[in-house]
Amino acid sequence: MQAATTTSDLAIISPLFIVCAMGLVALLVAVFTPKDSFKGWLGYVVAFGFALALVAVVWLWKQAPLTLSNESLFFALSVDHFGLGLTAVILIGGLLAALTAVDYLPSQRSDHGEYYALVAFAVLGMMAMVMSADMLTFFVALELMSISVYVLAGFKRQSAFSTEAAMKYFVTGSFASALLLLGIAFTYGATGSIRFTEIAEALASPQASLPIAQFGVVMLLAAFFFKVAAAPFHMWTPDVYEGAPTSVTALMATGVKVAAFGGFARMFLTAFGDARFRTGDLPWETIIAIVAVASMFAGNLMALAQKNLKRMLAYSAIAHTGYIMLAMLAAPTSGDGTVWLGPGLIFYLLGYTLASIAAFGVASVVSGNDVEDVNEVAYAGLAKRSPAHALILAVAMLSLLGIPLTAGFIGKLTIFAEVLDGSHNEYLWIVVVAVINSIISAFYYLRVILVAYMRDEAAERPIQLVSSRSLTLAAGLAAFLTLVVGLVPSRALMASGKAGGSLADSKARAASTATVNDVHTEADAPATASAPKATKL
Amino acid sequence: MEFIQIVFWLLAAGAILTSLMVVLPRGRNPLYGALALILSFFFVAGIYVLLVAHTMAILQILVYAGAIMVLFTFVIMLLNLSKRELGEESKNLAQALGVGAVAFIIIKSIIIVDASADSVGGDNLALPKGFGTIESIADQMFHRHLLSFELIAILLLVAVIGAVVLAKRTL
Numbered sequence: 001m002q003a004a005t006t007t008s009d010l011a012i013i014s015p016l017f018i019v020c021a022m023g024l025v026a027l028l029v030a031v032f033t034p035k036d037s038f039k040g041w042l043g044y045v046v047a048f049g050f051a052l053a054l055v056a057v058v059w060l061w062k063q064a065p066l067t068l069s070n071e072s073l074f075f076a077l078s079v080d081h082f083g084l085g086l087t088a089v090i091l092i093g094g095l096l097a098a099l100t101a102v103d104y105l106p107s108q109r110s111d112h113g114e115y116y117a118l119v120a121f122a123v124l125g126m127m128a129m130v131m132s133a134d135m136l137t138f139f140v141a142l143e144l145m146s147i148s149v150y151v152l153a154g155f156k157r158q159s160a161f162s163t164e165a166a167m168k169y170f171v172t173g174s175f176a177s178a179l180l181l182l183g184i185a186f187t188y189g190a191t192g193s194i195r196f197t198e199i200a201e202a203l204a205s206p207q208a209s210l211p212i213a214q215f216g217v218v219m220l221l222a223a224f225f226f227k228v229a230a231a232p233f234h235m236w237t238p239d240v241y242e243g244a245p246t247s248v249t250a251l252m253a254t255g256v257k258v259a260a261f262g263g264f265a266r267m268f269l270t271a272f273g274d275a276r277f278r279t280g281d282l283p284w285e286t287i288i289a290i291v292a293v294a295s296m297f298a299g300n301l302m303a304l305a306q307k308n309l310k311r312m313l314a315y316s317a318i319a320h321t322g323y324i325m326l327a328m329l330a331a332p333t334s335g336d337g338t339v340w341l342g343p344g345l346i347f348y349l350l351g352y353t354l355a356s357i358a359a360f361g362v363a364s365v366v367s368g369n370d371v372e373d374v375n376e377v378a379y380a381g382l383a384k385r386s387p388a389h390a391l392i393l394a395v396a397m398l399s400l401l402g403i404p405l406t407a408g409f410i411g412k413l414t415i416f417a418e419v420l421d422g423s424h425n426e427y428l429w430i431v432v433v434a435v436i437n438s439i440i441s442a443f444y445y446l447r448v449i450l451v452a453y454m455r456d457e458a459a460e461r462p463i464q465l466v467s468s469r470s471l472t473l474a475a476g477l478a479a480f481l482t483l484v485v486g487l488v489p490s491r492a493l494m495a496s497g498k499a500g501g502s503l504a505d506s507k508a509r510a511a512s513t514a515t516v517n518d519v520h521t522e523a524d525a526p527a528t529a530s531a532p533k534a535t536k537l
Numbered sequence: 538m539e540f541i542q543i544v545f546w547l548l549a550a551g552a553i554l555t556s557l558m559v560v561l562p563r564g565r566n567p568l569y570g571a572l573a574l575i576l577s578f579f580f581v582a583g584i585y586v587l588l589v590a591h592t593m594a595i596l597q598i599l600v601y602a603g604a605i606m607v608l609f610t611f612v613i614m615l616l617n618l619s620k621r622e623l624g625e626e627s628k629n630l631a632q633a634l635g636v637g638a639v640a641f642i643i644i645k646s647i648i649i650v651d652a653s654a655d656s657v658g659g660d661n662l663a664l665p666k667g668f669g670t671i672e673s674i675a676d677q678m679f680h681r682h683l684l685s686f687e688l689i690a691i692l693l694l695v696a697v698i699g700a701v702v703l704a705k706r707t708l
Contacts, residue, residue: 151695
C-alpha cells in the first residue's frame with residue numbers, strides 16, 4: 001500500500017516494549033521496597049506506562065498500516081488500524097483497572113507489588129494477541145494473558161473464595177487452551193501454514209482439505225467461546241468474577257474480553273473468512289448466531305436472580321458477549337472473498353470497557369472492610385453516603401442497559417444496524433431477540449440504581465467505603481468518557497470503522513509485500529525461504 | 538506393508554496404550570500413572586524419529602521423560618497421598634457424557650482425516666534440506682519466530698512470579 005514507510009521496527013512495536021518495560025520496573029522496584037510499605041504508587045507507575053504506550057499507539061495510528069521490515073516481526077505481527085484500535089481500548093481499560101487497585105488492594109490486605117507487574121504482563125499479552133498475524137504468536141500471547149490473569153484472580157491469598165476462583169479459572173482455561181491447540185494443529189494439518197493470510201490462501205485453492213480445516217474451526221470456536229464466556233461455556237464466569245479481587249474482575253471484564261474478541265475476530269475473518277466457512281455446510285456464522293442467542297438469554301435471565309453486584313455483572317457480561325458476537329455476523333464480504341468489519345465490534349467494546357470499569361470501580365468502593373460479598377446491603381442508599389459514586393454507578397448501569405446519550409446505546413444501535421444491513425434482513429430475528437433481551441436487562445440494571453438511590457436499610461450498619469482518590473478518579477473518568485462517547489460518538493465511530501475496515505486490507509498487504517519479503521528472505525535465510533510451507537513450525 | 542509402517546503402527550499402538558494406562562486404572566498409586574506417562578513419551582519420541590524430527594525426539598526424551606517426569610514423581614512422593622485422600626472412584630452422568638464426547642471426537646477425527654488425507658497438497662509435503670536438524674530448529678526459533686520466543690520468556694517469568702505469589706508462605 002505504502003512501501004515508503006520509514007518508521008523503524010522498534011518504533012512500531014514500541015507500545016509492546018513500553019508495557020513490558022513498565023512491568024519489569026514494577027517487579028524490580030517491588031523487590032526492593034520494604035515489605036509492609038504502601039505499594040499503591042506502583043499502580044501509578046504502571047498506569048503511566050499504559051498512558052505512554054497509548055500515546056505511542058495514537059502516533060502509530062496516524063501512519064498505519066505499518067509494514068515491519070524484520071522478517072520475524074513481519075510474520076508475527078500485523079500492525080494495522082484494527083490491532084492498534086483494539087490496543088488503544090485495551091490500554092484504556094488496563095490504565096483504569098490499574099488505578100482502581102491502588103487503594104483497593106490495601107483494603108483487602110493484599111497489597112503486593114507483584115500485582116502491578118502481572119497486570120502489565122497481562123496487558124502485554126492482550127496487545128500482542130490483537131496484533132498477532134499467526135497462530136503461534138496468537139497462542140503464546142493468549143497464554144501470557146491467561147496465566148497472568150489466573151494468578152491475579154487468586155491474588156487475595158488469605159481468601160478461600162479467591163483461591164477457588166483462580167483454580168476454577170485455571171482448570172477451565174487450560175482446557176480451552178488445549179482445544180485451541182488442537183484446532184491450530186488441525187488447521188495446520190489441512191493448510192500447512194500457521195499464518196492467517198496463508199491459511200486463507202491455502203483454503204481458497206481447490207485441493208484444500210476442507211473437512212479437516214472445518215474440524216479445526218470447531219475446536220477454535222470452542223476455545224473462543226470459553227475465553228469470551230459465551231453461553232454453553234460460561235459456567236466458570238460467575239464464580240470467577242465474584243471470587244477474584246474486584247480490581248482484577250474489572251481487568252477480566254474489559255481487557256481479556258477485548259483481546260479475546262479482537263484476536264479471534266481477526267483469526268476467523270482473515271483465515272476462515274471464505275464463504276464456504278461462513279455459510280457453507282458447517283458454517284461458523286450459524287454456530288456463532290446460536291451461541292449468541294443462548295448467551296443473551298442465559299446471561300440476562302440468570303442476572304435477574306442475582307443479589308450480588310459482582311455476580312450480577314458477571315451474568316451481564318455473558319449477555320454482552322452475546323450482543324458483541326452479533327457484530328461478527330455482520331462482517332461484510334466483497335466479491336473476491338475479502339472480509340472486514342463495520343465499526344460495531346470495536347465501538348461496542350470501547351463502550352463496554354468504560355461502563356464496566358465504572359461499575360466495577362464502584363463495586364470496589366463498596367467492598368471495604370475486607371467484605372467479600374458485594375450484595376445489595378453494600379450499596380443500598382449509596383446516594384446518601386456518597387453521591388458521586390452513586391452517580392457513577394447509575395451512569396454505568398444506564399450505559400450497560402443501552403439508554404440513549406450513553407456509549408452503550410450507540411454501540412447497540414450500530415451493531416443492530418450493521419447486522420440488518422450486512423445480512424439483508426436475513427438475521428432480523430436475531431436483532432429482535434437482542435432487543436427483547438435488552439428489555440429484560442432493564443429489570444436488573446435499573447434495580448441497582450433503585451437500590452442505590454431509594455433504599456436505605458444499610459443506615460444502621462453501614463459498610464465502610466474504600467476512600468480512594470485514584471479509585472474515584474478511574475471510575476469517574478470511565479463514567480465521564482461513557483457519556484462523552486455517547487454524546488459525541490462520531491470520532492470514535494469513525495475510528496472504529498477505519499479499524500474494522502483495515503481487516504480487509506490485510507490480504508492485499510500480504511500480497512503486495514510478498515515480493516519485497518521474498519527478496520528479503522532469500523538474502524537473509526535461504527534455508528527458510530526454500531520451502532516455507534513445510535517448515536512453518 | 539513396509540517396514541517403516543509396521544514400526545509406526547507399533548509405536549502408535551504403544552503410545553495410545555500407555556496413555557490409557559495413565560488415566561484408566563483409578564484409585565491406585567498415582568506413581569503407576571506417572572511411570573506409564575514416561576513410557577508414552579518414549580513411544581511419541583519414536584514417532585518423531587519416523588517423522589525425521591530427530592532433535593525433537595531427543596528433546597522429548599531429555600526434557601519430558603527426563604526432567605519433567607522427575608518433578609512429577611517427586612511431587613507425587615512428597616505428597617504421599619493415601620487411598621482415602623485420593624478419593625473414591627466416582628461414576629456419574631457427567632463423566633459418561635465426557636467419555637462419550639471424547640470417543641465421538643476421536644472417531645469423527647479419524648473418519649475425517651482418513652477420508653481427506655490424500656487431498657492434502659502433495660508437493661508441499663516434501664521435506665526441505667536440513668529439516669529436523671538443530672540448525673533448522675534454531676533458525677525457526679531465533680529467526681522466524683523470534684517474537685514468540687521473547688514472549689515465551691515473559692510467560693515463563695509470569696509463571697515463576699505466579700508460583701511465588703500463590704504459594705509462598707509470607708509474601
